[in-house]
Amino acid sequence: xxxxxxxGLPVPPPTVNLETQRFWDATAxxxxxxxxxxxxxxVVWYPRERCNQPGSTSVxxxxxxxxxxxxxxxxxxxxxxxxxKAAPFVLAYVELEEGPRVLTNIVGCDPExxxxxxxxxxxxxxxxxxxxxxxxxxx
Amino acid sequence: xxxxxxxxxxxxxxxxxHPGRELPDxxxxxxxxxxxxxxxxxxxxxxxxxDAYYSAGDAPGFGALSMAEYxxxxxxxxxxxxxxxxxxxxxxxxxxAAIAAGQVNVALITLAGxxxxxxxxxxxxxxxxxxxxxxxxxxxxxxxxxGYALAAARHMHEFGTTSEQLAEVKVAASTHxxxxxxxxxxxxxxxxxxxxxxxxxxxxxxxxxxVITDGGGAxxxxxxxxxxxxxRHCVPVLGTGTAIKHTSGGRIDLTHTGAxxxxxxxxxxxxxxxxxxxxxxxxxxxxxxxxxxxxDLGFCEKGHGGRFxxxxxxxxxxxxxxxxxxxxxxxxxxxANRGGMTKVVEAVRQLRGEAxxxxxxxxxxxxxxxxxxxxxxxxxxxxxxxxxxxx
Numbered sequence: 001x002x003x004x005x006x007x008g009l010p011v012p013p014p015t016v017n018l019e020t021q022r023f024w025d026a027t028a029x030x031x032x033x034x035x036x037x038x039x040x041x042x043v044v045w046y047p048r049e050r051c052n053q054p055g056s057t058s059v060x061x062x063x064x065x066x067x068x069x070x071x072x073x074x075x076x077x078x079x080x081x082x083x084x085k086a087a088p089f090v091l092a093y094v095e096l097e098e099g100p101r102v103l104t105n106i107v108g109c110d111p112e113x114x115x116x117x118x119x120x121x122x123x124x125x126x127x128x129x130x131x132x133x134x135x136x137x138x139x
Numbered sequence: 140x141x142x143x144x145x146x147x148x149x150x151x152x153x154x155x156x157h158p159g160r161e162l163p164d165x166x167x168x169x170x171x172x173x174x175x176x177x178x179x180x181x182x183x184x185x186x187x188x189x190d191a192y193y194s195a196g197d198a199p200g201f202g203a204l205s206m207a208e209y210x211x212x213x214x215x216x217x218x219x220x221x222x223x224x225x226x227x228x229x230x231x232x233x234x235x236a237a238i239a240a241g242q243v244n245v246a247l248i249t250l251a252g253x254x255x256x257x258x259x260x261x262x263x264x265x266x267x268x269x270x271x272x273x274x275x276x277x278x279x280x281x282x283x284x285x286g287y288a289l290a291a292a293r294h295m296h297e298f299g300t301t302s303e304q305l306a307e308v309k310v311a312a313s314t315h316x317x318x319x320x321x322x323x324x325x326x327x328x329x330x331x332x333x334x335x336x337x338x339x340x341x342x343x344x345x346x347x348x349x350v351i352t353d354g355g356g357a358x359x360x361x362x363x364x365x366x367x368x369x370x371r372h373c374v375p376v377l378g379t380g381t382a383i384k385h386t387s388g389g390r391i392d393l394t395h396t397g398a399x400x401x402x403x404x405x406x407x408x409x410x411x412x413x414x415x416x417x418x419x420x421x422x423x424x425x426x427x428x429x430x431x432x433x434x435d436l437g438f439c440e441k442g443h444g445g446r447f448x449x450x451x452x453x454x455x456x457x458x459x460x461x462x463x464x465x466x467x468x469x470x471x472x473x474x475a476n477r478g479g480m481t482k483v484v485e486a487v488r489q490l491r492g493e494a495x496x497x498x499x500x501x502x503x504x505x506x507x508x509x510x511x512x513x514x515x516x517x518x519x520x521x522x523x524x525x526x527x528x529x530x
Binding site for chain 2: 009020044048071103
């Protein structure tokens, strides 16, 4: 947790479980895969083996484009703990082309230039354990 | 509307806010016990009268079960509902329902915590790391202010809200806190001072954030029969509403809170409208929390919160909608990082006419308390209470 990754941010390893294995395995290969509900077509975030519509447990995983736009963002300047040395950094929600709004960081740019509505593209920031964190950089 | 209403069936007979803001020499259970004793004494009751106990994630160990033994309670009803800082308002709803159903006579609700001197944050952190969402949120450096900053930034983008308007919320709270000798921050601040304080996470400044304090509080709810036997002014619960809002499978909407649903439920049960309310205690973890909640409860149009809070509208006396007359979480107290308990306590003080004379609302007949637990940036438990001076 103390090591910083290629973008100067912590790269804490995720907890991988039976429901999220597919997602994390794909990130290690630089691919974004998401579950889509077989009943209603909703693309579900966070990844899981069910739709958020009650009762639907049938999903099909597909490869997403990795394209999105910034839905909201903030430059965090003061934060305790292991992130302190990474500040200032950009925390954001990115709305994927496929619908979901995902919590993430915008990296590879001047934090002060990031803004709502900005087009961004997925990048995969490797953790020491193999899976990579889904972050975004200006498109 | 439910066919059976709790309206007026349960009354708040006792309230207590711990006067301490730094309590290094007490254990967590001791603080729970102190606030329990305080609220029961306020009501004219004792621990032996309690048949129902409510606690949330701040209670140590097994929660209410551990605390029941520590306090020596003899219970036939227990409830550990956890929605973060709003849990104590949810507990009031649950206690009122149990009292209306005839299952409970005297309900005790406690909150205690030591985030200031105790090192650890509030309870439940071990559970957070095992949450199904954990690895999709915790890996990105989302602090509590950072999450609320995302909501504030989006609100500004959609509605043109400004930092100066957010600052008005803090300014109003500070004008009240100067009269509260227990308030953690007692100095009146200006809009300029708020917006020139250090940025924590854009657009939120240090003075947009609530205080971090040790302490706690407690409430005692009783049936009409018990209330009739007490000398204390008991405040009837007239309406309650709870709503959970979450990310909806990745479609989070950052500019609304669960108050859009909890508010109408509480108003309908009470049979009143926002225009009837004389005083509000609004959860104020951050200035943006207050602004969005006022919109969502219907005190102003959606998106007009910034204009609404300007020009001293929230100040008592004289403002259009006096709020948080104890100084709120922004200035007075946010014990255990959970502001719901103190919101109910100050609303009861107002209805009893026992707020500080400098901020007491004249002829306060109807008060509203609102809690927002969790985070505006992810998932929240929203709870609204309407209380009256009398039924």
